Amino acid sequence: MMLNWTRRKILASAAAMTLALGVPAIAQDNQEIVIGGSIPLTGVFGFAGVGIEAGMQDYIKILNEEGGIDGRKVRLSYEDTGYKVDTSVAVFNKLTSQDEIHLYYGDSTGFAKTINPELDRRGTMIMAGASFASELNDPAKFPAQFLAGPDYTEMVSILLEFIAKEKPGATIMLVNSDTEFGRDPIAKTKERASALGLEVVGEIITPPTAVDVSTEVLKLRRARPDYAIFHGYILAPLPEFMNQAKQLGLETKFMGTFWSMDSSIWADVGEAANGFMGVMPYRYYYDTEAAPMLDKIREMRPQYQSTAYTQGFLTAMLLTEAAKRTLAAGQELNAKNLKASLNTIKDFDTGGLIGVPISIPGNSIPVGRIYQYDAAAKQMKPASDWISVQE
């Protein structure tokens, strides 16, 4: 017995050694499917990361309760990145050397671009993440990635469609932070605006570290645009802009994109936030329209869940859907097959998370809707129907 036990122990350690040495473990039939995640639980994007993680976990839980994918359980293996690219890359390398990973969640544009060559080289996984960078919306350059929503240019296009309908010929000011994130949609926005008969009367670039925006507000006051579209910020310096604009009696309507649109970040701002508008590809937790998946979420989590939560939830849904379709077709889980399966998604029902059936012919889901903040209710209220900018 003793000998036996020892031998087993030796075998076990040998197996552990093999794993540690990076020799791929022999695939088993009923092996679990691991989603890897470089998730920013701390740092400037921490508020989003916490929601993303919860959303992904919840969807995985629902999925596993329904029997997983093809009988295989799904697990999220993730670590905090602090929203730093080098840490995200380290996490990626660590997670992928621990488990066989075919699905991945990445946390930033920087990471998505940095890891892209490695994704292509491995050819074993597809990735989506917190970045909606327009650059990523290119199946040729980023064949193993996709966005669980519209890219930033598409988001602004949705806003422009809305403006063109609400106030034809309106004047627009673009306000962007001097970062890759902020500068992303500027060039395309101008093209799109003139095509829609809108006039871009100016653009303001703010340094990423700027706190005081008085001079920028003065620029805004001078141009007196009908709309100001902010991109590249989460919250600051938006409230200060809106505050001062209100003091100056400006009629300008303030608009933002996905990451500025969570109602919880606006709750502290108070009255000044009233009327802020923006584009949102998903339904809010408190939306009243019929949505079975939202009902399920509200059942699991009686408290408000952020838009980041929904983003994580939906991303997990789409990642696993791709895996489900690949396995159903009897194919191997690799980047090419997974992406091809993802692209077969057509008129797909997200359970109401997105208000219309979606298709993913390329790398993004270019639909969204305008919501407006109601400071009294502390909620975002729908201000338009669902708008698709799919070409």
Next chain:
Amino acid sequence: MNEAPREAGRLEVQGLSLSFGGLKALRDVSFAVEAGSITALIGPNGAGKTSMFNCISGFYRPQQGRILFDGENVTARHAPARAKLGFARTFQNIALFRGMTVLDNIKLGRHAHMKSNALQALAYWGAARREEIALREEIEKRIIDFLEINHIRHMPVGSLPYGLQKRVELARALAMKPRILLLDEPVAGMNREETEDMARFILDVKEEWGTTILMVEHDMGMVMDISDHVVVLNFGQVIAQGLPSEVQADPRVVEAYLGSGDPAALMKRINETQEAA
């Protein structure tokens, strides 16, 4: 390598004046240091000796006057250029490089006469390698043995006693292929035995290397023993010069050293001058 020492140089200072703001550190100072001689520059504290040294080695730029070396006007030359020309000095407050060993400190003296470039240095190849090894050999044979510092060559200079540090400084100055040695208080703070050793080394340098030596020194005994010529500064002016015996007897020198009767005023001047230097 083992080159012969370079020919000794003759230094001449003509009408040198130096001031800091309103304070005149040197006024119209002129003297000559004959090739191959030992000349001492003496004077009470604050007389301008170190300022004079700083002018000669190129650290201070005098407002007026010229410095001639073997007849060539070097007043406008920068310190490194003068070093290359053969000006080698030691410092009053020992300026050894604490981060280096004795050997490296001595090698540093040869810097201006070496030619290897950065690429050769990175590869330690070609000229760099040859030069370094030749230098090492020469230092071992001509300087380390000569100054009797064999036992400490690999030690960091910071850990050495004061007297030895002074000797390493002299070694470094010798490595500079000097044509004139400028020694700033070579025996200051030394005990009797160390002072005698140093005096002997200075004389040996003169004998064996034939180098011109100009030194600032307070130790009158040693100055009078080994100098060929003495220049006395007081309040930035030359008050006497000549053979040691002549200078010693000069009443102005005696007065300068014993004080002018108003010690407070003197102290003040001294402090001011030191501040400025």
Next chain:
Amino acid sequence: MSDELLFFTEVSLAGLGSGALLSITALAFVLIYKATRVINLAVSEILMLGGYLFFAAAAGFGLPAWIAIPLAIIGGGIVGAIVERGVIRPMLGESAISVFMVTVGLGSVLVGLAELTWGTDPRTLPEFMSNTPIFLGDVYLSPKIAIAMAVAAVVVPLFLLLFRFWRGGVALRATATDQAAAYSCGINVPGVFSLAWIIGCATAAGAGILLGAIGGISPAMGVFGLSALVVVIVGGLDSVAGALIGGLVIGLVEALAGTYLGGEFKMVTTFGILIVALMIRPYGLFGTTEIERL
């Protein structure tokens, strides 16, 4: 007033206003440098801490602003005292660079501690300033910026007066001029060091509250300190007047560059000025030149 001129005036005023904020922060650098010859980069993080302390007092404990502000400022002073005694004093006599790097490390520690205590999310400070717009004739001035200007207008002259007349201030100046001499005159030099750090860090904390009120607080807000560092280099590391004038100049130039060239030119203009200043007047407009000795 023509539109163009009005706009220019408004932009300049806003620039001077944010310059005032820079001046107050710069003052913290100057005070500490003047007394202890330490460039304390952790001023940036004390600034951040000031914002958070105010946040904790005002939002966490629900204290009114007039209690929360002094509490945060005192808190900044206490941190200054602890830091000085704990890590700066043991470094006495070390090279300026080493002490500078200690403050850099310290800054990192403070950021991490703030993240552990309050999390990493950016937050909004509770409103405690008037929001009534200020118009000087036709010229608009953001109220918060006006407050920053007012604070600077009070604090900077106050420091100038303190340095000149108050005993502690005189001791500080004496220590700045010659530590050994001050010591032999019976001045409690370590005490002066502590005092400078306490006042300096308290000032920084105060600036942090102002800054937080305008732009919200986050663990990363200390970056603002880098701009203030530029101010002190341009103005002169040991000059209170230099901090004031340097701050206003940099604020103005940044505003004009940001408006007429574009926001992306703000930083680069500031640092461009810095390089030019270093080449022309290495010790700043009002700084004391250091004499080199052999």
Next chain:
Amino acid sequence: MRIATAKQSYSSDEALLRTNTQWAWMGILALALLAAPFLLDGYWLYLACLVTINVASATGLNILTGFTGLVSLGQAAFMAVGAYTVAVLQRDVGTPFLFNLLAAGALTAIVGVLVGLPSLRVKGLYLAIATIAASFILHFVFVNWQSLTNGPSGISLEPATFFGAPLTSNFHLYWVFVPITALMVLGAANLFRTRIGRAFIAIRDRDISAEVLGIPLLRYKLLSFAISSFYAGIAGGMWAYFFRVVTPESFPFITSIFFLAAIIVGGMGTILGGIVGAVFMTLVPELLRFLVEWASPFVPNAGTLLSPVRTVVFGALIVGFLVFEPQGMAEIIQRIRRFFHLWPFRK
């Protein structure tokens, strides 16, 4: 106890490795480096490559800051110049791998000299701040020189090929990076047994006296900037081949502080210091990861503590070493060495 070895010649006494023990250690290190890629998993191999790049860069910074005494907070910006050079050359010219790296080093050296120019007038902290300014200005150039740098979105690189073999995986890159870094470290060690290295140390210890001893200060300060930036440029170039994308945000200001911290912790002014500092500072955050993982069953939300804890530890290491061990880890290693030298005859 080892008895001092008698030397055959001065050249053997001038050699880098003088004793059998030193040769033995070097052999062990070489063997370990040879075996590593076969023993490490993907994650550790990734770290090994990163460490290698960081060692190269830290050694470069050590030449400037540790040996010459010129504090630079521009190392990240210098690396960025190197990375961009490699990226642009590969995208637009298609020159070979080694050429690109050398070009990156050379161009960065030129930029380094320009950045070093203020050392004409200022030194110490003022110079450090000038290098901060220079790095922000360089960042501005990277963002706004769209036609060359592709602006904020940066440049993606194809994998390099090394004499026909594509360098795609970390396993491949390791075999190229390690020898390059080893050569760079060797070069630095060589430098400090020649007149140029001695001149640097002299400038650090007493710059004015150095001038009187025949060392033109400005020329040597700029030379130090050039050599140090050359190293940074090559390290940046390797970085570009490693991550295969270069954006203005690839080299944030904190990276400069990281390298300064690495040489402080490792030991300023010793070759060993640059190496151990870079290894240590790169690996500490990763080791903390395991610590946090281990603590996670006991501490709620341990995962969210990792990043702040890393920030604290990073700062505390800088402060701790400066206050308690200003000579860094290299000094600790020397002390251990001396201890074993004398062993068993302890003092």
